[in-house]
Amino acid sequence: MLNPRFLYLLFSTANIDRWNDQIRPVDFVELDKQAHKMIIAWLLGRIEEVENGIEIDWQKLIDYGVCEFMYRAVVTDLKPPVFHHLIKHKKKELDAYVKKEIFDIIDEKLKEKFNVYINSNENEIERRILHAAHFLASRWEFEIIYNFHPNAVGVREIKEKIDSEVEDFLDLTGVRRLELGVKSKSFLETCAMLRFQKRWSKTPRIPQTSVLGHMLFVAVTTYLLSLEYGACNKKLANNFFTALFHDIAESLTRDIISPVKYGVEGLDELLNEYEQNILEERLLPLLPRYLRDEMRYFVTDEFKNKIKVNGELKTITDIELMRSEYNKDEFNGIDGSLIKVADHIGAFIEATASIKNGIAPKELIKAKDSLLKKYEGFMIFGLDVGKLLNGLESE
Numbered sequence: 001m002l003n004p005r006f007l008y009l010l011f012s013t014a015n016i017d018r019w020n021d022q023i024r025p026v027d028f029v030e031l032d033k034q035a036h037k038m039i040i041a042w043l044l045g046r047i048e049e050v051e052n053g054i055e056i057d058w059q060k061l062i063d064y065g066v067c068e069f070m071y072r073a074v075v076t077d078l079k080p081p082v083f084h085h086l087i088k089h090k091k092k093e094l095d096a097y098v099k100k101e102i103f104d105i106i107d108e109k110l111k112e113k114f115n116v117y118i119n120s121n122e123n124e125i126e127r128r129i130l131h132a133a134h135f136l137a138s139r140w141e142f143e144i145i146y147n148f149h150p151n152a153v154g155v156r157e158i159k160e161k162i163d164s165e166v167e168d169f170l171d172l173t174g175v176r177r178l179e180l181g182v183k184s185k186s187f188l189e190t191c192a193m194l195r196f197q198k199r200w201s202k203t204p205r206i207p208q209t210s211v212l213g214h215m216l217f218v219a220v221t222t223y224l225l226s227l228e229y230g231a232c233n234k235k236l237a238n239n240f241f242t243a244l245f246h247d248i249a250e251s252l253t254r255d256i257i258s259p260v261k262y263g264v265e266g267l268d269e270l271l272n273e274y275e276q277n278i279l280e281e282r283l284l285p286l287l288p289r290y291l292r293d294e295m296r297y298f299v300t301d302e303f304k305n306k307i308k309v310n311g312e313l314k315t316i317t318d319i320e321l322m323r324s325e326y327n328k329d330e331f332n333g334i335d336g337s338l339i340k341v342a343d344h345i346g347a348f349i350e351a352t353a354s355i356k357n358g359i360a361p362k363e364l365i366k367a368k369d370s371l372l373k374k375y376e377g378f379m380i381f382g383l384d385v386g387k388l389l390n391g392l393e394s395e
Contacts, residue, residue: 058237
């Protein structure tokens, strides 16, 4: 499932510029847009579940979100009007082209999920939530462009088009709430600002990646690893969203590179305490009250294996127990150790991709070699991480 070519295809979205036919004060890339979309989808979905009693199939929503990510990785160089025209008039042919590009580098499980996605009904609640999140994330980007140069040719028409598309989803409670511009909108705005925080900020790299894009890449990698070992449905969803939010504190603290974080004695623990306090004071109050405990569960000790028994949080050190006895929906588990591995896989690809692109400062070479050494012969949940990293290096 974790074919190196497939992971590099997903990572290539960090190279794909959005709105590159417009005057832009900043660059927008597809990886960041997809990350922003999935965060919005989580919020919209949870609001529908809790406030309206609508059942959301979270595995299906994530499946569809990952499939849309795969689809856009192949065809996102098409301008939106062209893409939507082709979807309307040549969908089968476009679907066939995407399948031709990706089916040689994904396994049977993903092929099955992709076929389910392209044949699904757009009126399914999971599809509608993703569509709404797509237009909201696009509008967030375009408002920056519009405000930068509102008199540029065509921008007013694009703004009106996006606004009208968002309006089609006003039956969703979360969309109406975001239109009011209150706390939930501020939460998403805070997350979106992670687009502008660069990973490895002092190290030249191509492509540069943002903290927000990194969060999605880790989430998708975690999800693929979870599918590979056979995680239960609840853990599949928990693992994905824990990974998606795992660096959310950096929206308030900025990215602190590992040599500093771990090179100063006691700094790591102090930063963790500071991050937790600032999350409680500034980020969690922006969420509806009924989502705050869930977010705490995601972002507190995110790299530890956790379950809940009768509402009580327990940390599990035995990975085999997480793989067997606690691999049931009733335990509401999170495989934090797997998310940590996915985080390192993301860092490894960020380093190796730049090295392959000819930008190879010693910090990247050192990081790559260190991760290869760390994971040599390393197995987790029956998965050979060292073999995967060697494949990524040689691809």
